[in-house]
Amino acid sequence: MAEYREVGFNRRGCYDYEILEKIEAGIVLFGSEVKSLRQHRVTLADSYAAVSRNGEVFLHQMHIPEYSLANRRNHDPKRTRKLLLHKNQILRLVGQLKRGGYTMSPMSVYFNEKGFVKVSLGLGKGKTKVDKRETIKEREWNREKSRILKNSNR
Numbered sequence: 001m002a003e004y005r006e007v008g009f010n011r012r013g014c015y016d017y018e019i020l021e022k023i024e025a026g027i028v029l030f031g032s033e034v035k036s037l038r039q040h041r042v043t044l045a046d047s048y049a050a051v052s053r054n055g056e057v058f059l060h061q062m063h064i065p066e067y068s069l070a071n072r073r074n075h076d077p078k079r080t081r082k083l084l085l086h087k088n089q090i091l092r093l094v095g096q097l098k099r100g101g102y103t104m105s106p107m108s109v110y111f112n113e114k115g116f117v118k119v120s121l122g123l124g125k126g127k128t129k130v131d132k133r134e135t136i137k138e139r140e141w142n143r144e145k146s147r148i149l150k151n152s153n154r
Contacts, residue, residue: 008042017124026084032067049104057083
């Protein structure tokens with residue numbers, strides 16, 4: 001298993017979407033953005049990925065706050081960032097997104113073993129209220145089950 005250091009995680013992604021597939025992508029960043037990420041400062045809550053007309057994938061609404069020690073060459077916190085994927089990966093994503101009902105949501109941002117920033121994209125379908133309630137019910141049952149097993153071993 002590869003060593004990596006997670007910077008940010010999208011909690012709403014697993015709650016709002018049923019993730020069918022995960023894809024690792026590189027991301028084009030400025031130096032001040034990388035330094036801000038090294039301080040674990042990123043928000044993925046409202047972000048999403050989309051394919052542009054010319055066949056490139058961009059990440060929208062990911063918030064990386066300005067680096068406090070940078071001078072006037074600081075970055076825009078909510079700028080659109082390009083994702084680095086192979087052409088065949090992009091074509092496969094376009095095909096799945098055109099089927100309808102599917103979306104790409106960033107699940108986590110992390111540094112890989114070489115020190116590069118990577119984004120884990122989740123391809124998924126939106127959940128309905130019933131699905132969300134079922135997820136909550138299952139999670140609470142698993143907690144209760146672990147409490148019962150823990151107390152029975154004492």
